[in-house]
Amino acid sequence: MASDERTQAILDAALAVFLEAGVPAASIEEIRRRSGASVGSLYHRFGSKEGIAAAVYLAALRDYQRDFVAALDRSRTAADGVRSAVRAHLRWVVRNPQRARFLLLIAGTDVRRAARDDLRALNEAFFSAVTDWLHRHSDEIRTGSTDVVYALWLGPSQELARLWLARGQHGSLRTETTHLAEAAWRALRRDDE
Secondary structure (H helix, E strand, C coil), X not given: XXXXXXXXXXXXXXXXXXXXXXXXXXXXXXXXXXXXXXXXXXXXXXXXXXXXXXXXXXXXXXXXXXXXXXHHHHCCCHHHHHHHHHHHHHHHHHHCHHHHHHHHHHCCHHXXXXXXXXXXXXHHHHHHHHHHHHHHCCCCEXXXXXXXXXXXXXXXXXXXXXXXXXXXXXXXXXXXXXXXXXXXXHHHECCCC
16 A cells, blocks of 8 residues: 555544544554554654644645635635635535534644644645635725634634534535525625625
8 A cells, every 4th residue: 555545544544533432532543453554654654643633634624725715716706706615615514524523523622732833834825825815805805804704704604514513414505505605795795885
């Protein structure tokens, strides 16, 4: 098995174990057993159980952020970008429920602390791309702190995703996505439109 395939097998096994047991109660032995990797390989690649959890977290977040930025890059207008990003957010959650559950419900402060340096770099690149996109559309979108813009844009979608994941992922969220995409645009568009 190639190194990338082995690493992915470990991350997949670890995700399953973390979802079943939680990060604190998960065992390296169970991750090793499910992935087929040796204990030495796990420690060599990741350093610790927390390092494995951080890698799972970063891989999921990287994939999510890539989809989100791609939705913005494909948009032609501010309205299209705001709506497309909400759709991308919820589509990613529906297509990746286990990874989304880990990101939104399971991974805690300890995981983010273990991922700190890589997480900082990943988030800096992501928020830089989003901020640049917002600035390019500042004539159509409300200005304000990034935190407020984010809360207006994705806060309701983020909460819906958490509820959907916590309640067992029933339904497609198609109707909800349409409503939330439109609500996000109404919340962010300049009042003079």
